Amino acid sequence: MILRSVALEGCRCFRNRIEVGEFGDGINLLIGANESGKSTIVEAVARALFDRHGTSGRGIGNLQPWGTNLRPKISLELEVDDRRYQLEKRFVGGQESELSEWDGSGYQRFLTDDGADDFVRELMLGTAAGRGATKPEQWGLARTMWCLQRCQPSNDAVDGRVADRLREALGGTVVSAERGIIGEQIIDALGEHFTGGGKVKVNSPVGAIRDDLSAASKAFEDLQGRYSEADDHEAELARLEREFTRLQEELDKKGERQQELEREAERVRELRDDISRLREREEGQEAERDRLVKLLKQYDEAAAALKEAKDEQKKLTEALSEARVDLKAAERLHVDAGHAEKQADAAHRAAREALDLCRDLQKAHALLKERDALQTRIDKLQGHQGTLSGLERRRDERVWPSAEHVDQARKLATQEQVEQARLESVGVSVSVELLREQKVTFEGGQEPRSELGEAGETIEYRSGQEAVITIDGVACVRARSEAEETAAIAAEVEKLMAALHDLLARFDVEDTEALARLEAEGASIAGEIRDLKREIRSLAGEDKDLSGVQQHLIRINNDLTSLARKLELPEEQLSEREPGDEEALTDAEKAASKRHDEAVDTRKKGEEAKDDAIQQERKINDELTDADINAEGAQSTLKTVLQGVSCIDRDGLKRLGEEAGKQLTALREQIAGQERELPDELSDPAAQLKTTKQAIDSLSGEKEDIVKRQAVLNDKLKKAQAEDLFAQMQAAEEEVDSLKAALGNAVRDAVSTRLLAGIYQTRRESAAKPFGDLEEKFNRILQAVIGKPRSVKIASDFSMEGFSEPGGNGGAELREIDQLSSGAREQIELIHRLSLGEVYAEEFGRQMLVLDDVLVHTDPARHDQMLEILKRSAGTLQIFILTSRPQFYRGVTERACEFDIAALAE
Numbered sequence: 001m002i003l004r005s006v007a008l009e010g011c012r013c014f015r016n017r018i019e020v021g022e023f024g025d026g027i028n029l030l031i032g033a034n035e036s037g038k039s040t041i042v043e044a045v046a047r048a049l050f051d052r053h054g055t056s057g058r059g060i061g062n063l064q065p066w067g068t069n070l071r072p073k074i075s076l077e078l079e080v081d082d083r084r085y086q087l088e089k090r091f092v093g094g095q096e097s098e099l100s101e102w103d104g105s106g107y108q109r110f111l112t113d114d115g116a117d118d119f120v121r122e123l124m125l126g127t128a129a130g131r132g133a134t135k136p137e138q139w140g141l142a143r144t145m146w147c148l149q150r151c152q153p154s155n156d157a158v159d160g161r162v163a164d165r166l167r168e169a170l171g172g173t174v175v176s177a178e179r180g181i182i183g184e185q186i187i188d189a190l191g192e193h194f195t196g197g198g199k200v201k202v203n204s205p206v207g208a209i210r211d212d213l214s215a216a217s218k219a220f221e222d223l224q225g226r227y228s229e230a231d232d233h234e235a236e237l238a239r240l241e242r243e244f245t246r247l248q249e250e251l252d253k254k255g256e257r258q259q260e261l262e263r264e265a266e267r268v269r270e271l272r273d274d275i276s277r278l279r280e281r282e283e284g285q286e287a288e289r290d291r292l293v294k295l296l297k298q299y300d301e302a303a304a305a306l307k308e309a310k311d312e313q314k315k316l317t318e319a320l321s322e323a324r325v326d327l328k329a330a331e332r333l334h335v336d337a338g339h340a341e342k343q344a345d346a347a348h349r350a351a352r353e354a355l356d357l358c359r360d361l362q363k364a365h366a367l368l369k370e371r372d373a374l375q376t377r378i379d380k381l382q383g384h385q386g387t388l389s390g391l392e393r394r395r396d397e398r399v400w401p402s403a404e405h406v407d408q409a410r411k412l413a414t415q416e417q418v419e420q421a422r423l424e425s426v427g428v429s430v431s432v433e434l435l436r437e438q439k440v441t442f443e444g445g446q447e448p449r450s451e452l453g454e455a456g457e458t459i460e461y462r463s464g465q466e467a468v469i470t471i472d473g474v475a476c477v478r479a480r481s482e483a484e485e486t487a488a489i490a491a492e493v494e495k496l497m498a499a500l501h502d503l504l505a506r507f508d509v510e511d512t513e514a515l516a517r518l519e520a521e522g523a524s525i526a527g528e529i530r531d532l533k534r535e536i537r538s539l540a541g542e543d544k545d546l547s548g549v550q551q552h553l554i555r556i557n558n559d560l561t562s563l564a565r566k567l568e569l570p571e572e573q574l575s576e577r578e579p580g581d582e583e584a585l586t587d588a589e590k591a592a593s594k595r596h597d598e599a600v601d602t603r604k605k606g607e608e609a610k611d612d613a614i615q616q617e618r619k620i621n622d623e624l625t626d627a628d629i630n631a632e633g634a635q636s637t638l639k640t641v642l643q644g645v646s647c648i649d650r651d652g653l654k655r656l657g658e659e660a661g662k663q664l665t666a667l668r669e670q671i672a673g674q675e676r677e678l679p680d681e682l683s684d685p686a687a688q689l690k691t692t693k694q695a696i697d698s699l700s701g702e703k704e705d706i707v708k709r710q711a712v713l714n715d716k717l718k719k720a721q722a723e724d725l726f727a728q729m730q731a732a733e734e735e736v737d738s739l740k741a742a743l744g745n746a747v748r749d750a751v752s753t754r755l756l757a758g759i760y761q762t763r764r765e766s767a768a769k770p771f772g773d774l775e776e777k778f779n780r781i782l783q784a785v786i787g788k789p790r791s792v793k794i795a796s797d798f799s800m801e802g803f804s805e806p807g808g809n810g811g812a813e814l815r816e817i818d819q820l821s822s823g824a825r826e827q828i829e830l831i832h833r834l835s836l837g838e839v840y841a842e843e844f845g846r847q848m849l850v851l852d853d854v855l856v857h858t859d860p861a862r863h864d865q866m867l868e869i870l871k872r873s874a875g876t877l878q879i880f881i882l883t884s885r886p887q888f889y890r891g892v893t894e895r896a897c898e899f900d901i902a903a904l905a906e
Contacts, residue, residue, distance in 0.1 A: 002023075006075070032900065043148065046146070046148075145836070158799065205749065206750050240706050320617065323616045340603070341600055341603045355582070391525055400522030428462070778792055781831050788805065834869065846876060
């Protein structure tokens, strides 16, 4: 069975619906960071495949999103032997399960509820849970082929049904096929007695009898206890009678003591009331004394404050007279400084105006000089501009060749000469020696030509392939070369001549030298144009061109006009007016400015001195006012204190305070005398009376408890006599003996059944074919990964017994898998799953293999080898790899089979 798609809703981090798929037949990558939900998807698939839809409890509750009551909903699309199913399950409230089958046009309901649960679980060879959610050891194929973080399977024996299928796939004898009715009965009988873990079942015959025996033994022990308890009740009644008599005697003595203590307590209470009244008088007298002492202190503080205020008034009056004298002096200095500042300001303005006039005239002279220079530059620029226009017109009148054109023409001429020479070397060469003056005509090769030669002159002619020589009135001679390349060379010569002719005609010249002269002339004109432009740019400077220089001149004229208007002079007189000595005027302006600044500083200091004198006068006035107020307040306080106690002076107030102190002392001595008559804490009759009353209450309570206890014990004795406990105890003892005998028989039956099942299991395991093919497959893959001759031994239950490496004496010692490193262990465990999965799938069709973050301890080289093994196994298995590091599995599958969980959940 393989998985095509999965949809979840209300499952842990997936509150909203998420759909993942369609999954491929081979390797599928589920990619996501930690806590993104990869493991949740696989666990939800397991819950849908193996758990009943009505399952509740912690296993299913853990699927719900944290802090919610959402119902987990899971939908799977499965494929089994070319048949496609859809399983939909809902857990927690309104549970339901529905399995539909694809009929070519859509899904049609196939099974529902328990029927759907059992059908799907059987496909995976799983086992239903007794109650609650299933555990990984009940997941059949998934227990062997799934590697999950939350339920990592150990190297235990493969589930029995899966092991039978594997043995069948390996060609071994499947015991379940031959055990028949007897084998089934043995297994059923063993199941009646023991759990899968080998423990005695609660509801087995042994368990039931053991429970009955335990109940009977407990009943017998209870009867024994009740019989002994009745004997104890009789002894307890006699003891309670004696205790009741003793309590009554003690209670009478406590009553007499109570009366004595009540009389003594009344006397002490009256004494304490007298002391309390004296305490109240003491508090009032103490308050009066404290009030008079406080008033005396207040009087002394007010008298001292009055003296201090009068001294301060005298001192401030003298300071105020001095401050007024200082204020008048400061006002006179401030007026004098103001006059000096005005004079210095006038002198500074005059010096500044003279300096500004000097600088304006200097600026005017500089502008006049700059205007003359600009006019000269404009004249030169206009001349250069005219020359440049003439050169540009000459340049634009025709097309000028470049140096490249000249080089091209010369190359063509050279190539023509070379080819012409080649033509002549293989063509016709004619030499005509004239015996008399004669006209000779040549045709066939070069340009046809006619020459009139004298006697004894020799005329030569060369042709590529054929030459025709005509001597007027004498002969016509035809010469021909038989060389094969002559025609090709002649065609190349004509082609080169045509290209050269076209190039020369483009520039209207006759030969290459004329073309070179024309190119030199064009280059010379271009150079002159460049030089003139450079000269124009240099003359224009920052103004860039003639137009810029002319604009500059306009600005200069505008500035001169503005200056002439400012100075109120005609422009023609600007050059005649001398500016004066700017340095001397500058020094004079600085000196005047300095004198003005000094006068300002003097005036400011005088103003500050005046303000300080005013502030000082105000401050002294305020302080004098405060002193007057303080003096009046102190005087008022003295009058108020004396009037409050009806005294005329301080001595009278002091005498009143001393008298109040004497009265307080006498009252305290009286209180102390009465307190000495009070009893101490240990002999206080009130405390003793309270203790006595509590003791009487306790004794009375104990008497009541004894009476109640006696009544209860009498009732129990009456019931025990009515029940005949001795007879019941004998019957219970006989029942216990009978159950012990029955338990012995049941234990023998259970042990016999276990022994028979052990014999059957041994027979079942011994019937399997040796696992040579599986071990060979396993070890071939293992050695390809680790590069060592290491072998793993597979046990009959398909677990790994251990591994071996070649020893020193030609043997090999079997060692435990746990002795290997973490990386080697995870590689071996993965190869173990792949080997078992391939064996199963080759016989029973493609199956799911789930790997949740495997190969985390594997080094890069072995990791690459393991990826190749996974790709090979994908030919028979549907593999799901859950990873947070997709770069470790890059290229292991197609892009369509990579599923980003976070992106799908958005």
